Amino acid sequence: MSGEHAIKAHGAEHTEHHDPVANKIGMWLFLFTELILFGGLFIAFAVYLHLYRWDFRAGSGSLDKILGAVNTVILLTSSLTMALAIAALSRKKVKASLSLMAGTVLLAVMFLGVKAVEWGHKFHLDLVPGSSVMQNKPMGEQIFYALYYTMTGVHALHVIIGIGAIAVAAGFVKSGRCHAERPGLLENVGLYWHLVDVIWIFLFPLFYLIG
Amino acid sequence: MTSVAATVDGGGTATPARNYLNARAGLLSWLTTTDHKRIALLYLGGMTIFFLFGIVMAVTFRLELIAPGVQFFDADIYNRLLTLHGVAMIFLVIIPGIPAVFGNFFLPIMIGAEDVSFPRLNLLSWYCYLAGGLLALVSLGLGGVDTGWTFYVPYSVKTSSNVLVPMLAAFILGWSSILTGLNFITTVHRLRAKGMRWFKMPLFVWSLYATGWIQITATPVIGITLVMVLLERYMGIPIFDASAGGDPILYEHLFWIYSHPAVYVMILPAMGVVSEIIPVFSRKTIFGYKFIAYSSIAIASIGSLVWAHHMFTSGMADVARIVFSFLTFLVAVPSAVKVFNWLATMYKGSIQLDPPMIWGLMFIPLFAIGGLTGLINGALSTDIHIHDTAFVVAHFHYTMFGGTILIFIGAMHYWFPKMFGRMYQHFTAHLSAGIFFVGFNLTYIPLFAAGIAGMPRRYADYLPEYHAYHLCSTIGSWVMVLGLLIMMGNLLRALFKGKPAKDNPWGGTTLEWTTATPPPTLNFDEPPDGNREPYDYPTEVKE
Numbered sequence: 001m002s003g004e005h006a007i008k009a010h011g012a013e014h015t016e017h018h019d020p021v022a023n024k025i026g027m028w029l030f031l032f033t034e035l036i037l038f039g040g041l042f043i044a045f046a047v048y049l050h051l052y053r054w055d056f057r058a059g060s061g062s063l064d065k066i067l068g069a070v071n072t073v074i075l076l077t078s079s080l081t082m083a084l085a086i087a088a089l090s091r092k093k094v095k096a097s098l099s100l101m102a103g104t105v106l107l108a109v110m111f112l113g114v115k116a117v118e119w120g121h122k123f124h125l126d127l128v129p130g131s132s133v134m135q136n137k138p139m140g141e142q143i144f145y146a147l148y149y150t151m152t153g154v155h156a157l158h159v160i161i162g163i164g165a166i167a168v169a170a171g172f173v174k175s176g177r178c179h180a181e182r183p184g185l186l187e188n189v190g191l192y193w194h195l196v197d198v199i200w201i202f203l204f205p206l207f208y209l210i211g
Numbered sequence: 212m213t214s215v216a217a218t219v220d221g222g223g224t225a226t227p228a229r230n231y232l233n234a235r236a237g238l239l240s241w242l243t244t245t246d247h248k249r250i251a252l253l254y255l256g257g258m259t260i261f262f263l264f265g266i267v268m269a270v271t272f273r274l275e276l277i278a279p280g281v282q283f284f285d286a287d288i289y290n291r292l293l294t295l296h297g298v299a300m301i302f303l304v305i306i307p308g309i310p311a312v313f314g315n316f317f318l319p320i321m322i323g324a325e326d327v328s329f330p331r332l333n334l335l336s337w338y339c340y341l342a343g344g345l346l347a348l349v350s351l352g353l354g355g356v357d358t359g360w361t362f363y364v365p366y367s368v369k370t371s372s373n374v375l376v377p378m379l380a381a382f383i384l385g386w387s388s389i390l391t392g393l394n395f396i397t398t399v400h401r402l403r404a405k406g407m408r409w410f411k412m413p414l415f416v417w418s419l420y421a422t423g424w425i426q427i428t429a430t431p432v433i434g435i436t437l438v439m440v441l442l443e444r445y446m447g448i449p450i451f452d453a454s455a456g457g458d459p460i461l462y463e464h465l466f467w468i469y470s471h472p473a474v475y476v477m478i479l480p481a482m483g484v485v486s487e488i489i490p491v492f493s494r495k496t497i498f499g500y501k502f503i504a505y506s507s508i509a510i511a512s513i514g515s516l517v518w519a520h521h522m523f524t525s526g527m528a529d530v531a532r533i534v535f536s537f538l539t540f541l542v543a544v545p546s547a548v549k550v551f552n553w554l555a556t557m558y559k560g561s562i563q564l565d566p567p568m569i570w571g572l573m574f575i576p577l578f579a580i581g582g583l584t585g586l587i588n589g590a591l592s593t594d595i596h597i598h599d600t601a602f603v604v605a606h607f608h609y610t611m612f613g614g615t616i617l618i619f620i621g622a623m624h625y626w627f628p629k630m631f632g633r634m635y636q637h638f639t640a641h642l643s644a645g646i647f648f649v650g651f652n653l654t655y656i657p658l659f660a661a662g663i664a665g666m667p668r669r670y671a672d673y674l675p676e677y678h679a680y681h682l683c684s685t686i687g688s689w690v691m692v693l694g695l696l697i698m699m700g701n702l703l704r705a706l707f708k709g710k711p712a713k714d715n716p717w718g719g720t721t722l723e724w725t726t727a728t729p730p731p732t733l734n735f736d737e738p739p740d741g742n743r744e745p746y747d748y749p750t751e752v753k754e
Contacts, residue, residue, distance in 0.1 A: 019328065019401055021401060022328040022329075022397050022400075022401040022402075025328075025396070025397045025400055025401070026328065026329060026332075026393055026394075026397045029393045029396060029397070029427055030393060032427060032428070033389050033393075033427050033428075033430070033431045034431070036428060036429075036431040036432060037431035037432070037434055037435045038435070039431075039432065040431070040432045040434075040435035040436055040439075040465055040468075041435055041439075043461075043464075043465065044439070044450060044461060044465075047458065047461055048456075048458075051456075051458070052456065129446065129447045129448045129449060130447035138456075139455055139456025140456055142449055142455045142456060143449065143450070143455065143456050143457060146448045146449050146450050146455075146457075147450065149448060150439065150442055150448060150450065154435075154438070
């Protein structure tokens, strides 16, 4: 035992520990930092909602509830396909897992598409920070839109990163480096994707449903 | 067990042929290393450069303050020097500081592990550090920034100097800090050697564990806050702009929700190092091990709830002011617990005045002054008088410079022989410590007095009645720098010409002293035994 250890000691550096529990702990800690990152934005939202209740209602009323609801359904469904992709891999159905991941990415792209339509419509109405239309609005509404663009924008950025992460995981599953016995990478990407989903679950009522 | 004992006894002067330093050669082997010890040295290199950089800034603007009126440069340049000094020292030296260098090097060894849990992530966090450091230098090339290291709005949105680059630097450095914290927490949970239960861990490990939690819970807040400022400045999205209904005080809250816990990121690891040094050089088991361990956790928890004491004069509800003042007083309790435990450890100990102990002993009074003046800042009535004066500057430097940096140097002297396998000259080390101590107090004690007399902080000029204080302080800064240069020269000389060090030159009992000097790449040639008391000295000192 010790001899083996000594031989290893003069070899290369340690790069991998094969410790699935550590990988899970690390991922949860990372998700925790992500929650706190959004927490800063949610604090700002809470403060300004308190200061400008009526302006926030007016701002919220101008958002398209239908599109928001559609996006919520899309993102929830994508979480389901992601969970199914992980379940499929653990049953060694690699092909099914890969198609479910492709489905998840497709839904994510649809989400971004709907988002682009929403933002595009607002830009069309010249509802952008600094525009004359915006500056004629009450202060609270200006802040509402500032937070709307910032928070949904930061969230959309996470969706894009999530798409990249799913693509990487798919590559690992395809090449066989991530498989039923070592599904850690896919599981962690799945956790990340559910986080993106959970944050949207909070953004949706705060922005679309208080009007 | 026997093998460990054999290493201690047989620890002669022979340097093992293969160690982490010579295991691989070439620049590329360093830039792609995943060895926690080598990454620690990469951090040390970066930090030394930025420390010198910060010193040059400070000595330069201190020189401008030697007399009232304009001596060498105007207020604009003064503001930029002041900001760069703050940004470099805070974000590039003392926040990564002890965890990134000594934590990286010794946390795995002290718990008997071969490396951290995520070695490649560890390297990534160094590259984040490097990127942040380079951005800080780019910022200097672009003429610097004049907002102060706190980047307060609305000025940071309106100023004509370039705030994008230093803010990006702070953002990226934040990720470096988060990744280090995440790595350390996971490592402590997963990689403790067989038999090492939580209350057998060295206290330095406890302090790093508590620090890791602050790093991952507080740092994301500053990240998103800086993003909001940048969006406001460059995209015109008003979040803090009062003319569009925003609240600049919200920025201050968000900034300090990170930046106050950050001072515990800076000081907790230093307290951990002191808890290592004191028992070793008192030849006595640490007094109140569990209390010290718990006080680290207590400081991390309560310290996250005191941020608004930076804003007593900014406008806040009276109830909130009272609550934050009370919590500020409360956080002093676990800090004091540590100080009393160190003193009790030394009581009737067999005290050895080797250089690491000298730095450790200097920490106690300097930190006590820093901590007690913190209570004067934290009391609502006195804070109104001294807020934004030189008093706060002096308080801050007593804790962060006389606390964290001083112990960074102490840790350097304590672990230098283990890290590099060579010993420095003790006389020179003592000399540099003495000069530093005199210079330090000469620099900052006058600032306490000037602050009470009404000298505002961050001003390039002052009324003639403050001349004596500033003159003293500027002369003090020269003495202090002299001490620092002698200290660095001594260590640099030892790096190349020092005598070979023994495996356990101080008689330490924690695991890092049981392995070879310098340690092999995977830290231990024989698997270490974790089931040992961390500070195992005879309870009674023999005459």
